[in-house]
Amino acid sequence: MPNAELFLFYLYGAGSPLSIFVQNLCLAALFIFCIVKLAAKKIPVNMQLIFFFIFIVTQLFSVFFSADTHAALKGIRDWWALAAGFMAGYGLSPYCVEKLPKFRAFLAIGSLFAAAMAVVEFLFGTNFHKQRLFSKMPIGSDPSTGFFSHHLTFAGFMGIILLFLLAGIIYGERKKILVAGASAAMLCLLLSQSRGYLLVMILCLPVLLYGSSKRHILKALASAAAILIVVFIVSPRHVKERAFNLFSMKNGSFAERVYLFRSGMEMAAVKPVFGWGPGCYTANSKEFRDKYNDRVVYPHKVGFNTECHTHNSYLMVLVESGIVGLAGYLAFIAVLLLSIIKSGSPSKWGFLAICCYFLLGGLFEYNLGDAEVAGLFAFFAGLARSAERSGADKG
Numbered sequence: 001m002p003n004a005e006l007f008l009f010y011l012y013g014a015g016s017p018l019s020i021f022v023q024n025l026c027l028a029a030l031f032i033f034c035i036v037k038l039a040a041k042k043i044p045v046n047m048q049l050i051f052f053f054i055f056i057v058t059q060l061f062s063v064f065f066s067a068d069t070h071a072a073l074k075g076i077r078d079w080w081a082l083a084a085g086f087m088a089g090y091g092l093s094p095y096c097v098e099k100l101p102k103f104r105a106f107l108a109i110g111s112l113f114a115a116a117m118a119v120v121e122f123l124f125g126t127n128f129h130k131q132r133l134f135s136k137m138p139i140g141s142d143p144s145t146g147f148f149s150h151h152l153t154f155a156g157f158m159g160i161i162l163l164f165l166l167a168g169i170i171y172g173e174r175k176k177i178l179v180a181g182a183s184a185a186m187l188c189l190l191l192s193q194s195r196g197y198l199l200v201m202i203l204c205l206p207v208l209l210y211g212s213s214k215r216h217i218l219k220a221l222a223s224a225a226a227i228l229i230v231v232f233i234v235s236p237r238h239v240k241e242r243a244f245n246l247f248s249m250k251n252g253s254f255a256e257r258v259y260l261f262r263s264g265m266e267m268a269a270v271k272p273v274f275g276w277g278p279g280c281y282t283a284n285s286k287e288f289r290d291k292y293n294d295r296v297v298y299p300h301k302v303g304f305n306t307e308c309h310t311h312n313s314y315l316m317v318l319v320e321s322g323i324v325g326l327a328g329y330l331a332f333i334a335v336l337l338l339s340i341i342k343s344g345s346p347s348k349w350g351f352l353a354i355c356c357y358f359l360l361g362g363l364f365e366y367n368l369g370d371a372e373v374a375g376l377f378a379f380f381a382g383l384a385r386s387a388e389r390s391g392a393d394k395g
Contacts, residue, residue: 002095008029008033010106011025013106015110017111017147023372027379031084033088034092048336048339048385054332058328061324066274066277072280075277075320081374085382086382089381097383105175107161107165112181115146115187115191119144122139122140125140141236152192152194153372155189156361156370156372158188159185159357160357162201163350164380170209170212197361200357200360202228205224207352207353211348211349259296260306262292264315268318273322275320285319289304313362313363316368317329339388340355351383354377355377
């Protein structure tokens with residue numbers, strides 16, 4: 001059993017940037033390991049775990065109070081990645097946590113392969129999930145998605161890996177493979193052309209570097225700004241256009257987020273306590289969105305592109321699970337952050353930066369419902385507790 005757990009831990013590090021199947025397989029297996037160890041009382045139950053279960057229970061409450069219980073029961077499956085990720089990381093044995101340097105190296109190697117794919121997609125303007133390589137488009141016209149189905153998923157996932165690798169470099173050993181992997185992950189984030197996640201990454205750098213020195217923080221921010229300026233200067237026209245209209249209501253993507261937020265708040269006001277039920281947004285949101293439909297203008301379309309979520313994690317929890325569900329989620333997050341802050345390990349700055357990246361990213365993207373990103377974030381959230389429990393104190 002210990003060898004099997006260690007194998008799946010290594011496999012997760014080796015394959016998660018490259019394969020959704022491998023990621024889900026490992027999370028499911030490690031989740032089962034954790035449940036078995038909890039039942040056998042081999043790992044302790046702490047406040048983070050208790051509040052995580054409370055949050056899950058609030059989602060079940062919203063199912064029972066939903067007008068469409070059948071749809072809500074299906075919707076509860078959206079929380080699988082978060083639950084599996086947290087339990088998988090939380091239940092890791094000390095001998096797994098001691099292997100973090102090798103796990104981090106596997107992630108670095110996976111990032112190198114993901115970056116190669118992203119470069120090809122950027123140069124050929126090709127989304128391999130929709131087009132073939134020979135249907136070449138202008139350089140940079142299609143955001144890179146790596147091995148994922150969407151560029152925001154790619155950006156969210158690779159940004160978390162980037163912060164984890166940087167934490168290893170700053171607070172651990174500066175190995176060449178980590179530097180190469182971090183460079184590749186940064187390239188992936190840039191090629192994803194995710195403007196929101198790029199801004200969030202800059203905001204997270206001071207958190208990551210807080211345990212080092214103010215000089216390092218200023219140096220990192222200056223370097224990040226310089227990289228973005230250089231990238232902008234050498235970027236093709238399509239990329240420059242995405243940067244220029246970031247906060248313009250003439251930008252369909254930004255306008256869509258504004259009106260999704262407005263319509264979502266109106267929808268939440270109808271059922272404020274327990275919400276409409278998990279997974280019930282799509283079937284009930286049309287009447288709230290329709291009155292804003294003509295205000296969202298894309299170059300080749302008028303109207304919303306997104307019908308299944310609000311592009312905001314907190315608003316989605318409020319709409320589908322009500323005030324009770326949102327309070328449960330925020331309480332879990334608060335306990336998680338406080339436990340990491342109180343930790344005496346220097347690795348806490350890496351885990352805190354990852355949490356901030358995911359939480360701030362949730363302001364503009366429904367990353368709680370993005371299984372790959374939510375699962376990875378939750379895994380590191382659980383891993384933070386495992387590292388503290390095992391006494392691991394390296395980056």
